[in-house]
Amino acid sequence: MLNKLEELKERFEEVSKLIVLPETMADMKKYAKLNKEYKELERIVKDFHKYKEVVENIDNTRAMLATEKDPEFREMAKEELDSFQKEKEILEDNLKAMMIPKDPNDSKDVILEVRAGAGGDEAAIFAGDLFRMYERFAETQGWKVSLMDVTEGSSGGYKEIIASVTGEDVYGKLKYESGVHRVQRVPATETQGRVHTSAASVAVLPEMEEVEVDVNMSDVKKEIFCASGPGGQSVNTTYSAVRLTHIPTGIVASCQDEKSQHKNLDKALSVLRARIYEIELKKHNDEVGAARKSMVGSGDRSDKIRTYNFPQSRVTDHRINHTVYNLPSVVNGEIGDFIEKLRIADNTEKMKEGSGALTD
Template structure:
């Protein structure tokens, strides 16, 4: 009962804060202050789910008390039987709800709400690795479409037999990094390559890196630290896609980071996209230190801290997908390659939440 009372006190404080923010968001002085309004609106949305769950939790506790009172007074055996069954059902729900509330009470990672820059690079396996990188890009594109997220390609380098040696794209939407961050690491495929005449199964790999997109106030870049080059966008085989110098290459002199964008026909649009990616890469030099720190504590994030870590195997002969971090296997490879990776990500999120709860209790 002491735990329930303590939890209710926390939830009451959160509910009051939620109502306070709701009032502030209708205040003209807050609405006119864009930065403050955005910050409060973000906090309001973050508290919304917790407040909804806490209301359900309090309602069930109230119903349990009233059902217990009914049992003390009710003489009709049939009514008592119904009340007991209802009471058992409600009491069974309490531990699960408390677990859910504890997870929602954990401090959220501010990065989780960010958009992302994703880069997929072919690894060992030659042409087959490039084809597999293309398959992964298609998988993520379909996954993002299902989530209602926007995908914008900024840079591609095509493989000689299809797929990509490298593809870089932005994903924007609600809470993208919090879901996509689990995909960083080495993805391995086992199958008979299209280029293989003997019918032997080969193992190839591609590397995925998911970077939280840096906003302008996250990192300051001095214009004098950037070298900008323009050139003609090129397509497969190196032919020029257009004759104007619309493609952009930015070099950040202090760090040596180079980004290119040739997806848009407009030089200004390519420059905007290239600046987003440059900010993101500079920001992630610092963010990487944080990832390295948590990777030692959480197996779900091991690959994000060390991008050389093998995280998942896609085995075509067996129709099997295995995530090695949580030893989770599915036998629905076709669906997974069509973007159905929710079950894998949900498993990783559950594992990470369990690890975070353990850390909070220590």
């Protein structure tokens, strides 16, 4: 791993020179990419310098112990050596953790989409439960949730609800929620008390900037219409809602939550960019092939990831075989435990791939 760290140090020095070139400053997309790489490498290189200094101190202290005869000086040297060894271990752990391949989207805001699946009205009600669960979790994280598009269910809940979630490391935490969520419970409409299984799908898409996903507006069909959902008289009587269709891919994105057509257009474009990125990413992954099939799944919206069993108050995440019996707390937004265990499982797999001492 030392060789890899030396390569990263050389790359850091290269990026340091490239980022200040006039041609780089003139290209916002290139500058943003290099600036992000610079910040990520800077942390690694800083700890690598400390690590090399500590290793040198250990070598020097050992050399002194080999020749020093004075008992007092030897005792002091041994204490210093113990201190250096502990510092070396901490720096090794930090460097190994930083060497884990980072998801470049972890720090991004997200487009959160929850859709009712199989199960009719009960699936729509469950989709509403899931969305409220994420709203409450977002509150605990200090994130902001803004509605973008809503289609309500006939008996409550949502056939589809789309929102933007903004804050710190939103995608890095919510990305593990993408997939199919199942519910097992007695629906309110069930007269014989039978337990039904329904489902809702969750998609968590990183919100992409214009410089990251370039959407040619000549490829986009724009339609405006009156908003149909709740929002007051001005929302429902003015042509403020926007629907965008990306002609090359057939992707449709709409937003009707704002009174301003311009704001709805901006939000719809955000959804469009996120969905185009999702398609391109899947295409890239299919072409490259799955060198590593993560135990936490690919984040694909078709993966069955979690079951919420109301009669037993049980929630099971199938990716890590983790079960808890505090369903009311979970649906009230306490999903941090699941997210942390999934993150640890994911990082453990990545560390196994790059395992080895720094002396390798």
